[in-house]
Amino acid sequence: MIAAPATPGYARPTAAWKARITSERSRVQYTARPRPKRPSRLLLIRPHDPSRPCYFSCLPRELRLQVYEYILPQYLFLAPSRHDNRWMKERFKPALLHVCGLVRLEVAALLYGSTHITYYLSSFQFRPFGEWLTTIPKEHVTYLAKNRNLKMYLDEDIFEPVMKDMVELCERFGNRYLIPKGDSYKQFIKFCQLARWTQWCGDHSISKKLHWNYSFELGPRSDDWEEDMFLILKSLHSRFDSYLWTIANPTIQNAWKRDVRKRTMKRELQKMLESIDKAWMAHCRGLENLQGVYKHARSGYSRCAYDSLRDEWATKVANVREIISSW
Structure with a gap:
């Protein structure tokens, strides 16, 4: 018995109909979709004169970075002027940043990411520092944030x-x-300068991304090594009294009635306190080592004066650290 077809004969296409449909489909032309013309994202070093060979562009990235290290400075000391800060901005615009996109990217990562940068913070004047930060492109601030x-x-x-x-x-x-x-009035003015700087650091997003420490480099002040170390400790003690000890002064704290934002100031004050305490401990160890080596050397200070200064430092630092932690 023959099975019936799945599709009836009247519903199946004829040979003439298939030939006509195939010829019509072959005449249809499909045009490609126009694609937007976009520049290539691949960064290359293109020589100014293509007819001349550019051997630098053929170097691998590791060798190019070594070449940049010989050109770029390793240490930068930024000391703003009271009248004109343009020269400070120009020091961070070397000619290598204007060669091409690839060189600019590699140089910016090396310049902002590993250069030893020291900013002279005179009397907590933050405006020159803030103006200098605005001159750095936003894509380069990420490199500066990684700089330790x-x-x-x-x-x-x-x-x-x-x-x-x-x-x-x-x-x-x-x-x-x-x-x-x-x-007391002079101490309050110094506290106001400190509070204005720490509040600026806590308010601005760029300064929150950056990681800096405070430096207290001190040069020799006498011919006697022990006396020189003792004078350095006295100088650190004087700086502590001028900056941070104003926080523990009850007269100054009672006069602080406006713009009291302790939580905003807390992070920067802790950083400053730990930096100066670390410098103090390092010089104390150096002085004690000198005392062990030069037992019979003459020095211009007494052991009692050093012990008194050390105990006073420990007491004051503990008090200030407790006050800042309570904020």
Whole structure:
């Protein structure tokens, strides 16, 4: 018995219909979709004169980085001027950044990521530092954030601002008519300068991304090594009293009535405290080692004076650390 076909004969296409459909489909032309013309994302070193050979472009990336290291500076000390800071901005614009895209990318990673940069923070004047940060392109700030060689150099003396700035500081953080005159007034001005710097660091997103420590480099001050180390310790103690000890001064804290943002200041104050305490401990170890080597050497200080200064330092640092931690 023959099985019936699945499709009836009247529903199946004829040979003439198949030939006509095939010829019509063959005449249809499909045009390719137009693609937008986009520049290539591949970065290459293209020579200025293509007819001449460029051997530098043929070097591998590792050798090109070694060439950059010979050209770029390893240490940069930025000291802003009170009148013109353009020269400080130009020091971070070497000609290599304007060669081509690939060289710019490689040089920026090396320049901003590994250079030892020291900024001279005079009297906590942050405006030149903030202006310098705005000159760095946003894509290069990521390299600067990875740099662990950033330092803020703090001078021993904090210079008093001009009368106009002094009045603005007092009005921002307290009532200048209620602050006792004399040394307390000067200490309050120094505290206002410190508070303004730490609040700026806590408010701005760029400064939060950067990681810097505070530097207190001190050169020799006498011919006696032991006496010189003792003078360095006294200088660090003087800086601590000028900067951080104002936090523990009850007279100054009672006068601090406005713009009280302790949590914003906490991170930067802790960083500053740990940096100066680390420098103090390093010089103390150096002085004690010298005392063991030169037992009979004459020195211009007494052991009692050193012990008294060391104990006073430990007490003050503990008090300030406890106050900052409570914020």
